[in-house]
Amino acid sequence: MVDLELDAEVAELLRGKDQRYTTSRRRVVHVLQSGGGPLTMMQILAEDDSLAQSSVYRNLTILEDAGAVTRIVTRDDFARYELAEHLTEHHHHLICSSCGDVLDFSLEAKTETALDKALDDVAKKLGFTVEGHSLDLLGVCVDCQTA
Amino acid sequence: MVDLELDAEVAELLRGKDQRYTTSRRRVVHVLQSGGGPLTMMQILAEDDSLAQSSVYRNLTILEDAGAVTRIVTRDDFARYELAEHLTEHHHHLICSSCGDVLDFSLEAKTETALDKALDDVAKKLGFTVEGHSLDLLGVCVDCQTA
């Protein structure tokens, strides 16, 4: 999704919650877009130092509420944020157990479909209403292996 | 795994780290074993009030370090703990987006194998060393649907 579409989409989502798409919110969204994976607060602030920590926290909460951003927590003590799935592509996470960084990856459509079906079956059996799934691969990233 | 095997296994793991399998550590392990899913600190303390909060935190850290316990974080602000995978069966988590509770579930062996293979392929392509994977199903549990 190119910037313009993305901005329009996010603006729309925010309007639905009577929120404006302000400059700093736009900045946060753009940082997330260019991340290549979910980012921590530290990473976001480092990427754009015109942003104030408390405002970023507040804006991320608002963006999450509007459905534009998803907050995830992995092994370490920092929450990470990424653009909501419908603003990107369905993907999964590769978590480095050494440095803690998180990268995106995707499965072939065929595999993904098979997985969906298997999960639906399980959920049906347990009486669960499925809202989505997340699949994390835990391992050591390239950088940490060479280091 | 029955209690005796489990205790022996955990004791062994702790010995490997020069740690004792004390009474309160044993209590924590047994609470986790009967959980049916990963438990929060609150749930653990509620299950056995002879346990002191700080000691449970400390013991869980030690047990995790010894490879007997795994710490996971979901959507809410509480960490959850479960017995390490090699002490139980490979399984996945069903997270209720309403009450936050987490339950275990398993996939058919065939599905699990296919998934493993797909993940291995992806990891190889990205130069990652795989240590494991986790699959969470997000939805609404039976209790929350009727409520």
Added chain:
DNA sequence: CTCAGTGCAAAGGATTTGCATGCCG
């Protein structure tokens, strides 16, 4: 002008740690 959005600093809450005591080996 008005009111949502912002930034600073102070508060909040799950988790961790210092220290004196108790208990296992």
Added chain:
DNA sequence: CGGCATGCAAATCCTTTGCACTGAG
């Protein structure tokens, strides 16, 4: 006996909140 494990309470650190200020409409 000696040292690790425990429990209490105080400290930590990410995150949230109170409040006064700023800027868009």
